[in-house]
Amino acid sequence: MQADHVIRALGALAQEHRLAAYRLLVQAGPDGMAAGAMARALDLPASSLSFHLTQLSHAGLIGQRRAGRSIIYSADFAAMGGVLACLTENCCGGAECLPCPAPTAILA
Amino acid sequence: MQADHVIRALGALAQEHRLAAYRLLVQAGPDGMAAGAMARALDLPASSLSFHLTQLSHAGLIGQRRAGRSIIYSADFAAMGGVLACLTENCCGGAECLPCPAPTAILA
DNA sequence: TCGATATTTCGATAATTATCGAAATAAAGG
């Protein structure tokens, strides 16, 4: 894992609309969600969402496939796992980073 | 953990010099490192580094204390742990995000 | 107090990133 790669992933998630979009895809699960449905759910203009999805895609955090007229985006769970593993290894002093919050916390 | 908080933390780390600075502090351990020593190690102008340290500080990822003429910065390991826990919980589909890389990976 | 050292704040500028309507592209179904 290159620092460059991690920086792009962090930068992709460090934006209100993109974090919301990514989380929506996480909720949607492996089947993903069409761009139009995302735009409606997030109340964003289609072109703005497209811009953000491109960023997430370039960061390798999401994938896409065409289905008829729609383009279905989906979270790349393994990619996110890789980023988290890298951060855990390199940015937590090699320790466990404890105390960690209870696993019921929800991003509000 | 508020989304706002996570976004600030991610944004703080999503920058070449800041990620390097943070990692330097992780390496330095709990005793931390003086701003001047960091500037020399990272080959950055003092005022530029100060700007970045302020960002990391506002994100809650580092702490600081004065020691004579120096200001010693140190990583807040618990804060980083909180961010990682939050991401793990909310951005990995509730699953284990596996397969994760071997724990020997180093951020290059 | 004075001079030297350590760091931050200021200010101007450059560079990057975000927004969003309009036009372009792609596919489906008459």
Added chain:
DNA sequence: CCTTTATTTCGATAATTATCGAAATATCGA
């Protein structure tokens, strides 16, 4: 084909972020 639907690309602009020298602030030791 032509129209409708879905999405992206373009282009202009606004907003945010990064850079770094110079000036200001704080501390130490003589």
